[in-house]
Amino acid sequence: MQAKQVAAYWDESPCGMLVTDREGWVLAVNARIEDWLGRADLAGTCFADLLTPAARAFYHWHVALSVERHQQGDEIQLALATPDEQTLPVLGGFRTAEYLDQACVHWSLTPVPRRSGLEGELIAAREAAEAALDEKQLAIDELQRLQAELEAHHQELSRQNRHLEAHAYSDGLTRLKNRRAFSEALTERTRAGPAAGPFALALLDIDLFKTINDSLGHAAGDQVLMELALLMQRVFRDQDLLFRIGGEEFAIFLPGASPEQALGALERLRRAVREHAWSVAAVTVSAGIANHQPGDGSDSLYRRADDALYAAKHDGRDRVLHAALLGLEPAPTR
Numbered sequence: 309m310q311a312k313q314v315a316a317y318w319d320e321s322p323c324g325m326l327v328t329d330r331e332g333w334v335l336a337v338n339a340r341i342e343d344w345l346g347r348a349d350l351a352g353t354c355f356a357d358l359l360t361p362a363a364r365a366f367y368h369w370h371v372a373l374s375v376e377r378h379q380q381g382d383e384i385q386l387a388l389a390t391p392d393e394q395t396l397p398v399l400g401g402f403r404t405a406e407y408l409d410q411a412c413v414h415w416s417l418t419p420v421p422r423r424s425g426l427e428g429e430l431i432a433a434r435e436a437a438e439a440a441l442d443e444k445q446l447a448i449d450e451l452q453r454l455q456a457e458l459e460a461h462h463q464e465l466s467r468q469n470r471h472l473e474a475h476a477y478s479d480g481l482t483r484l485k486n487r488r489a490f491s492e493a494l495t496e497r498t499r500a501g502p503a504a505g506p507f508a509l510a511l512l513d514i515d516l517f518k519t520i521n522d523s524l525g526h527a528a529g530d531q532v533l534m535e536l537a538l539l540m541q542r543v544f545r546d547q548d549l550l551f552r553i554g555g556e557e558f559a560i561f562l563p564g565a566s567p568e569q570a571l572g573a574l575e576r577l578r579r580a581v582r583e584h585a586w587s588v589a590a591v592t593v594s595a596g597i598a599n600h601q602p603g604d605g606s607d608s609l610y611r612r613a614d615d616a617l618y619a620a621k622h623d624g625r626d627r628v629l630h631a632a633l634l635g636l637e638p639a640p641t642r
């Protein structure tokens with residue numbers, strides 16, 4: 309190989325090559341190292357001065373000793389300090405040799421950017437994965453918050469619906485069920501037919517209520533209505549359903565009640581009304597009762613109860629009459 313070819317090989321080598329004396333003073337470097345370090349005046353400098361501070365300490369404490377004791381060394385991890393204050397990690401190897409009668413050390417330095425690059429990529433990938441996890445967790449938290457909000461809205465809506473529904477079926481003055489609730493319950497109950505068991509319908513009306521209104525005023529009349537509702541709630545059983553179906557008109561469903569039992573219950577109320585210590589004026593009530601018959605629709609059942617009420621009024625008020633006693637339905641068998 310010609311000297312020129314050797315020189316070309318020396319400069320074009322992908323490795324950084326340099327020659328130092330035994331003390332570490334640089335005798336020659338190839339173009340690769342000049343490129344990395346951005347300077348061409350390296351001959352005469354100390355090899356250790358080309359390294360990063362950490363690599364320099366490692367060189368002094370370990371590598372220089374190894375050079376002193378051994379003829380060769382490999383896989384030495386060093387790092388060159390490049391002019392842009394970056395670090396160029398290299399893997400170094402050395403051979404000691406004679407050069408122009410001088411003991412020299414031949415160094416080859418191979419950059420290991422791929423490794424640090426890979427580490428960087430791994431770190432970046434890990435950070436990206438962690439960020440994605442954080443984002444996912446945030447999205448899950450947000451989803452859970454929205455779900456809780458939706459659930460709260462749903463519950464509030466259900467509460468408002470229940471309230472509205474209760475309102476739609478309730479009489480504002482007495483808090484009894486209203487006429488709408490009565491119509492629906494009557495239709496439903498008569499549709500169920502005799503299979504649902506016996507039941508009685510009573511219609512109740514305050515006697516001469518107009519005179520209370522006229523003489524004591526509408527507020528006094530309202531007071532009577534409220535007191536009567538409370539009295540009804542005390543007298544009837546829990547399973548009996550109480551409705552205010554008009555101004556001073558009430559209806560009572562008595563499930564499971566025979567004509568005698570229904571009559572007995574309404575008589576108890578009539579007496580309670582007479583005996584009650586009314587806050588505004590003494591009051592009496594009249595009532596008509598009908599018991600559900602096979603084939604009864606809501607109209608026919610209502611009509612018989614209403615006829616019985618009319619008869620009770622006509623009979624002098626403050627009384628309870630059953631449709632059976634008027635011959636409007638079969639007399640109960642004992």
Ligand SMILES: Nc1nc2c(ncn2[C@@H]2O[C@H](COP(=O)(O)OP(=O)(O)OP(=O)(O)O)[C@@H](O)[C@H]2O)c(=O)[nH]1
Nearest residue numbers: 513514515516517518519521526529530554555556
């Ligand atoms: N205070 C009050 N009065 C009402 C209400 N609704 C209806 N009324 C009154 O109830 C009275 C009903 O009178 P009438 O239908 O003549 O019946 P009555 O005076 O009870 O006579 P009889 O039923 O025949 O015993 C009227 O004066 C209505 O104005 C209400 O919500 N409050």
